[in-house]
Amino acid sequence: MARLSTEPYKGTRDWYPNEMRLRSYIFRTWRKVVKSYGYEAYDAPLLEPLEVYAAKSGQELVNDQTYAFTDRGDRQVAIRPELTPSVSRMIAAKQQEIAMPARWYNIGQFMRYERPQRGREREFWQLNCDIFGAEGALPEAEIIGMGAEILKAFGARDEMFTIKINNRRLINSMMAHYLELDGVQAQLMIKLFDKKNKIAPEAFRDQAIEIFGQDGAAKGLQKIAQLLAARTMADLPEVIRDSEVVKEVQELFTYLERAGIKNAMFDITLMRGLDYYTGTVFEFFDTHPENNRSLFGGGRYDGLVGLFGAEPVSAVGFAPGLSMTELFLQVHDLVPKLGSTTDIYMIAIGDGLRGAMKVAEQFRAEGVNVELDFTGRKIDKQLKTAIKKQVDHVMFVGEEELKSEVYPLKNFETGTEQKLSLERIVSAIRDHRAKPTRDDEEFTVDV
């Protein structure tokens, strides 16, 4: 029989304890920030009826990029490729009894059948954070502000990222009234704007001409040039500037300024491909030259909850991903040293094993995590094991210690060793734990 491969399934990763430490650190940092704004955890099923996604995202996307199958009851289901439809369904189902505005978050796992590449995998994790039932620019400012707070909680500084902001209604108005495009042309132009930074200026111009058609091309290009030159709202052509939407955008920027956010800018070319956005759209970009890409984005989507036959409920949300966050932390050198969840690696010496087991129990009763090495190997081997596991403290228990009830506690970080009583060791461990780099949360369990 052929040997089985040890490689994980395409587009997925194995999470060894070492990798889990970084993931846990990212999750708990997300959690800490959103909880501080009053967001509460929720969760949804891993599987949804396929049509939930089809209704929202279009048939092609669903066919090509979901893990879909027919269950034994002949139902078409899909592994969730995103959470927005699920949470919209949940809100719609109980909208009468949910306290609005509802601030909800989830950290979850998703799958999309895609070609893996840098920062994109088939199996991925992301934070979903939404506020339902709140109109106007305040919830938008809150969500964008939280995005910035999250990056700062990882140690990012303002110059490491920028926030681009645009508004869907402004885009529509621009396409229809300023550029004077019909529906089909507008769709094409939105796509073109969306990839403007990815293609050569000549290619952009040629494709724009194609959309305008021969007659309107010259005038159209001139108008686009004027749009692209706009750095603030004031630079926009009058037709657009006078619209009601502009006031909303300006209001949002005012709130952001008050919140101390300095790196937000208006960008008329920011599109966010999705159809369901109805107002503000935004996207966070990494400024690092080696990772010059979108980190995450979001916006207002007021129509989705209404798809489930309920009254429309306004919604603003965003979704940072794990992989992108990892890349961001790596290129900016923001990954902290992360140790084990184990507090003490206990080494039994001589005939001390039986006693060590008892002592370990005493520590555990105090909430200290103790791993007992019962192998009876030489001391240096046991020490090496402790180091390899990245446990910060090692403790020796032999007959002498059991008699005196004073144990040598070695701290690998400082290289020091002290003889301490059980109580003193417990308090030393508690002090040590207060450090933020310690991995103290497991997996995705959300409490």
Added chain:
RNA sequence: GCGGAUGUAGCUCAGUUGGUUAGAGCGCUGGUUUGUGGCACCGGAGGCCGUGGGUUCGAACCCCAUCAUUCGCCCCA
């Protein structure tokens, strides 16, 4: 779905006018007289060179196919 790059030890890689038992560093493991790691020294294990064909007296090396990884395009909920 399309294009480029790369597959040699656990990891990072060396290894050409195709020639006998395939190498290094790190890691792993045993020891330097068993109550203290990181250093040093001495030993050891571990590879049918991604896989399958072909060319050749002879292939890690050349050719074809295939799979995988990776970067990009499309797409990105």
